[in-house]
Amino acid sequence: MAQDIEFSIKFIDPHLKSDDVATEVHYLIEDLRDLDDMSQVRFEPILEIRDVAEIRAGVTFMAHSDLLGPILRRLRDRLYYSPIQTAFSFKLDGITLRIETHQADDLVGFMAAAQSGLLFFPERDYLAEAETYSRTQGELSPTELDNLNLLRQRLGLTAEEAEVLNARAASPYPTKAEKHRHFEDITAAEFSRLRAMGEGPPFAHKEIWPVLQELAENLGLPTLEAEAIYQTYQQRYDDDTRLKTELSTAKTAEDASLAAAAKAEIDRQKQAQQVQERLNQYRDLCRQAMANSIYPSEFDQGRLDQARRLWSIDVEQAMKLEAEVRDELYGSVESAAGVDYSRLRGLLHQQTWHEADMETEVVILKALNLDMQPVTAATVQRLSPIDIATIDGLWSRYSKGRFGFKAQQQVYRAQQQIQPDDRQRWSAFEQALGWRKAPSLFSRGYKPYHDLNFISEAPQGHLPTWRWCCPSLSDRYKIDPEVMAAIMQHLNDGMPLEAIAVPALDTALPTQLA
Amino acid sequence: MLASATPSDLEENLSELSLLLNEEDWEEADRLTADLLLDAVAHSQTAMRQQGATQRQHPYLTTEAVAALPCQLLQAIDDRWQRASGGHFGFSAQLQIYANLLETVDFDPDLNNWSTPHPFFEDVGWLMLFALRPVGFLRFYNWLEFDLDAPKGHLPALWYWKIPRIASLQMGGFLTGQGGCFGDLARLDAMMLRLSRCHQIGG
Structure with a gap:
């Protein structure tokens, strides 16, 4: 059945310039190549000598006879838009058809002739149509049958032939x-x-x-x-x-109910176990995410969110877990007074000692809830041991025990052993902390607050300062000994030191001062 | 918490302050401001001692008294000053200048004398002009400028000027309050510290 037709198309309009002819040929090839199944076709140019130069005057190619229809249609369309005198020739089985025209209608006439069966294989056309129809609906509808009937007549097939083709199209299961x-x-x-x-x-x-x-x-x-x-x-x-x-x-109702209960129990345990496992996994993930920063990076946060959804952990529980891990890794921010210590923790984590010291004042004054008035000997009693422990825990954690209330208590205890006299002891205490210089004839040794050392190498217990009991700071950082005693008493009450710590401090310095 | 004994009196006084400020009677407003602060101190002291009404035992603000001033009162007064002056006067204006200096200058309080006063005093125009140059003494109170041409933060000022005679003498004055003597850094700092602590309540 495969039959190739040799097409040759040549522009013979004498008014057309050589350049234009070349362009036309180019576009013609483009147009034809656009058609389905034409991309593989090889186009041979027809060369011709015109005005001394050799130019492409047309094109010749082989194409399957199935493509005749589309090709003719495309050629006709081209003639509609630009009626150029063209010579068409179609060669099939030794028969050559030649048409020279610039009118599209002439090609239409040729197409009609071709459609009538002269150059087609009517069975194939019919079969293709019938198959398409039977695929879409499952079987042939009356309209489709009628359409096919019309097609049959146009293609010149007999009714018997069409019946056979119909049956073939409908494949093994016709209806x-x-x-x-x-x-x-x-x-x-x-x-x-x-x-x-x-x-x-x-x-x-x-x-x-x-x-x-x-x-x-x-x-x-x-x-x-x-x-x-x-x-x-x-x-x-x-x-x-x-x-x-x-x-x-x-069937086994009694056994079954017992078994079911047992199974449910096991299931529940399994489920609980699974939930617990997931929570633990999530906790581990949190630990990883917060290993380097208090708050996970955007990327880690994304991973946590993903894991939370994957393991179907609800948001509140996830937040609680994250907070727990954060407390575990970076220190507790527990508060009896409802104060938020997370900013203080962040500042200490960054070792920004000065800001952390100022924040300590803010949290203490807020915890006391006395209109931000400086702490006095009477009001210090209201500071909860939980909050004291939290503040001390954060300071000592991030200074490796150098700073914090406990460090200050230790310094005080060391002074206690050396200085029996109360007034002298407070002065020595302040000097040991580096809060005050030794008093001299001309000066009582107080420093302004901004002259204190907000560095990691500051003396033991230097920070946090007790600025929260001072009415003014820039002039001099000076604490009333009465208030100092009350604070120390309160610290010792709430957070007693171990029986006896090693007198680790440099004992030479205070004795000299005394 | 603030001036609990006579809240109506306080409101009356505050509305009077608004009135004075709206009339741009800066001097009277300054006087009333100082009175309001002193009343508050007297209240808290009487409340503390559980005594009868001996008002104005201390006709000046000590550092301790300043540190315990009610935040609400300070904010209420400051709010009225700021509104009337478009932010030119008021505690906030003073705090802004002071806080900036605190960050940029580590002032040594031992140097607070007639030749090197704290830069704040110069910035708010409280220093006496000597041959057109400021020197380390504060102006006498009635030499202050009571109009909007004054430097930013110039007023309120009387709360600072009112000091006991003995203190005035000690600081080189002539029984004229802060006028004519060195500025008392502790009291100034106490007020600024108080203001910034009060600011923390909201946040």
Whole structure:
């Protein structure tokens, strides 16, 4: 059946300039190559000597006879838009058709001749149409049959021939009902196979569907109908399985209820275990995310969110976990007074000692809730031991024990052992902390607040300062000894030191001062 | 918490302050401001001692008294000054200047004398002009400028000027309050510290 036609198209308009001819040829080739199945065709230029130079005057190529129709249509369209005198020749089995024209209508006449069967294979055309129809609906509708009938007459096929072709187009199952039945049989077979395999895992019938869908396509059965059939069977299968399990449970009702309870208990335990595992995993993830920074980076936060969703942990619990991990890694921010210590923690983590000292004042004054008035000997008693422990914990954690209330208590205790006299002891205490210079004849040794050392190398217990009991700071950082005594007393009450610490401090310095 | 004994009196006084400020009677407003602050101190002291009404035992603000001034009162007064002067006068204007200096200058309080006063005093125009150059003594109170041409933060000032005679003498004055003597850095700092602590309440 495969027959090739040799086409040759040549522009013979004498008014056309050589350049224009070359351009036209170029576009002609482009146009033809655009057609379906033409991309593989080789186009040979027809060369011609005109005005001394050799130019491309046309093109010749071989194409399958099926393509005749589209090619003719394309050529006709071109002539409509630019009626150039052109010589067309079509060679098939030794027959050559030559047309020289610039009128599109002439080609139309030729097309009519071609369509009438002169150059076509009517059976193939008919079969293609019939197949298309039967695929779309599953079977041939009256309108489609009528259309085919008209086509048959135009192609000059006999009714018997058309019948045979129709049957062929409809493949092994000509009517929709037959296709339907066949598909149903196959589906039933698939499900019985599933039953035979016993307790099917829940996703089993999902695996059947893609294959069945393919079958429906091959049969020419519309997907929606096929799916409806499939779903009926699936439903039936599910019902059966449920019934079966119900029956089996009913059979051994007593045992079953006990077993079920036990199973439920195990399940619950398993589930609880799983939840716990997930929480632990999430906690580990939090630890990783916060290993380098108090608050996870955007990337880590994204990972945490993802994990939270994957393990279906609710937001509140996740936040609680994150807070726990943060406290574990960076120190507790517990407060009895409802004060937020996280800023203080952040500042200490960054070792910005000065800012942290100022923040310490803010949190203490806020915890006391006395209109931000400086702490006095009376009001210091209201500071909760929990808050004191939190502040001290954060300071000592980030200074490795150098700073914080405990460090100050230790310094004080060392002074206590050396200085029996109360007034001298406070002065020595302040000097040991580096808060005050030794008093001299001309000066009492007080420094302004900004002259204190906000560096990691500051003396033991230098920070946090007790600025929160000072009415003014820039003039001099000076604390009333009475207030100092009350604070130290309160610290010792709330946070007693161990029985006896090693007198680790440099004892030489205070004795000299005294 | 603030001036609990006579809240109506306080409101009356505050509305009077608004009135004075709106009339741009800066001098009277300054006087009333100092009175309001002193009243508040007297209140808290009487409340503390559980005594009868001996008002204005201390007709000046000590550093300790300043440190305990009610935040609400300070903010209420400051709010009225700022509104009337477009932010030119008021405690906030003074705090802004002072806080800036605190960050940029580590002033040595031992140097606070007639030749090297704290830069704040010069910035708010409280220093006496000597041959057109400021020297380290504060102006006498009635030499201050009571109009909007004054430097930013110039007023309120009387709360600072009112000091006991003995203190005035000690600081080189002539029983004229802060006028004519060195500025008392501790009291100034106490007020500024108080203001910045009060600012922390909101945040």
